[in-house]
Amino acid sequence: MSGPPPIWxxxxxxxxTEYCYAYSVSNARHRAHLIPGDRPDQQVHQRTLTVNQPLAESAEGIDFYGNHYRDFAINVPHRLLSVQARMDVSVRAPVWPTHSVIWTGKSLARRSFDPADQVGTRFALTCAPYLVDSPMIPALPEAASWALAHLGSGKPLHQQLLTMTKAIFEEFVFDPAATTVGTPLSQVFKTKRGVCQDFAQLMIAALRSVGIPARYMSGYILTHPLPGQPRLVGADATHAWVEAWCPGHGWLGLDPTNGKAVTDEFITLACGRDYADVIPLRGVVVGGGEHSLEVSVTMTPEAELTQSASPKHDLNQHDLKLGKPVDTAGQ
Incomplete structure (x- = not known):
């Protein structure tokens, strides 16, 4: 008997996001994966993207993986780029399976199938990109043996996926100083230290190595201030987690950084093979030289919102930053 429906x-x-350049940028083209879309357990009520420079071009689209994006071009000289994303989104906790196929250690991938087989066709079209190596997630032989040891055999797959999620949480240490965006995954596996991006990509590598489709998820997770303390404005960050394919149920959300299944405290921005497919803001610029980057994220439950305007920077004050030395530390 099913329980009450999940609450939204x-x-x-x-x-x-702010980029401050040491010298003037004459031309720039950017792509922003900062536009959430509707999903089975997510409804987008409002979303806006504001850029502090006049745009020569601007267009929205949907990429190969089904993500919404905004492309824009700037043809006026500028030393400061500010991109502000605002969104109101409702989510509900995904229904976690009570049963699933028994995992026997064999790949879920199919080498061939009957074109009349609708289940096989759906699997091939949905999962093919998430079964093979990708630019930031190469094949790791050590990850395969680690995966088989933690998945075990003879138990329901959904249970084993959660077991692996908890294993990464218990065996690896969250350490922002241990890695950068370009740190090889093999090093993360060796040192057992990193951040959410590293742990998500490591789990994906492990799952793909044994034939379980897995994809990289980008978005936000609600953080909780200490008891009696206010929510800090701008102190949150984007988050990364994993979705693994479970036959009969589809994609299951798993957060190895926190050792749990995805709940109603996650908002999805985009999905892809790895981080390179879902970078929140990327681009190509002419000029600029060195630059500093500042990112501020605040995720607030509706119950905590007041009648005052949501926190945001005053675009009219941005020029004040241009007189300060450019800090490229950590870039």
Whole structure:
């Protein structure tokens, strides 16, 4: 007998990104994966993307993986780029399976199938990109043996996926100083230290190595201030987790950084093979030289919102930053 339907929870997210360049940028083209879309357990009520420079071109689209994006071009000289994303989104906790196929250690991938087989066709079209190596997630022989040891055999797959999720949480240490965006995954596996991006990509490598489709998820997770303390404005960050394919149920959300299944405190921005497919803001610029980057994220439950305006920077004050030394530390 099924229980009561999940309750929808609504959140407001403010995500600000600022690039301050040492010299003037004459031309720039950017792509922003900062536009959430509707999903089975996510409803987008409002979303806006604001750029502080006049745009020569601007267009929205949907990429190969089904993600919404915004492309824009700037043809006026500038030393400061500010992109502000605002969104109101409702999410509900995904229904976690009570049963699933028994995992026997064999790959879920099919070498061939009957074109009349609708299940096989759906699997091939949905999962093919997430079974093979990708630019930031190469094949790791050590990950395969680690995966088989933690998945075990003879138990329901959904249980084993959660067991692996908890194993990464218990065996690896969250350490922002241990890695950068370009740190090889083999090093993360060796040192057992990193951040959410590393742990998500490591789990994906392990799952793909044994034939379980897995994809990289980008978005936000609600953080909780200490008891009696206010929510800090701008102190949150984007988050990364995993979705693994479970026959009969589809994609299951798993967060190895926190050792748990995805709940109603996650908002999805985009999915892809790895981080390179879902970078929140990327681009190509002419000029600029060295630059500093500031990112501010605030995810607020609707119940905490007040009648005052949501926190955001005053674009009219941006020029004040240009007189300060450019800090490229950590870039």
């Amino acid at each position: 929870k609504r959140y407001h997210v403010a995500h600000d």
